Amino acid sequence: AQSVTQPDIHITVSEGASLELRCNYSYGATPYLFWYVQSPGQGLQLLLKYFSGDTLVQGIKGFEAEFKRSQSSFNLRKPSVHWSDAAEYFCAVGRGQGGYNKLIFGAGTRLAVHP
């Protein structure tokens, strides 16, 4: 069955510290992989996506993620966290036939940032 696991429900880091959010997936084929962020009271914003090629992808707001096929992982990283990064982060997988796709989301990781 297709699934996404985000092992950490809550993470707290200090401002300026590095961040890594974990994501593991189970999927029949090589999926497309996504990270979304949801700020309090806001919608889901696409941070970055992986389709093929270079396994390290860059996104918006200074985030990057690395696809590791052998580990079925797509962890999100940021070298220095800002207070405005406090939000909930969702990893998602899916691969459809163009416009016919549905994403499978993880349960999310809530990030708190201490000043």
Added chain:
Amino acid sequence: DSGVTQTPKHLITATGQRVTLRCSPRSGDLSVYWYQQSLDQGLQFLIQYYNGEERAKGNILERFSAQQFPDLHSELNLSSLELGDSALYFCASSVATPGPSGNTIYFGEGSWLTVV
């Protein structure tokens, strides 16, 4: 701003009532998706429409229905509402082409539904 517009942003209604949530996809996107986000279920895919036709169904209750109109906007109808239907309902859209572009889904800001 993703370009996906949802109305209303907030809605409070009583049990047993019916509501309609509206969504305008990004310009040019033929596919529209509806997701439900609740505390206990997380983000759940409800249904997808492509150019007016239903394409995929997820965990959508029989009391819920959706449609996509010729101008590509979509409506999600929720009827006989129960307390447990209180959630954030997202609409999303994507282009209808194979490959990465067609698989990149953009979400609106959601419609908060509270059933009392």
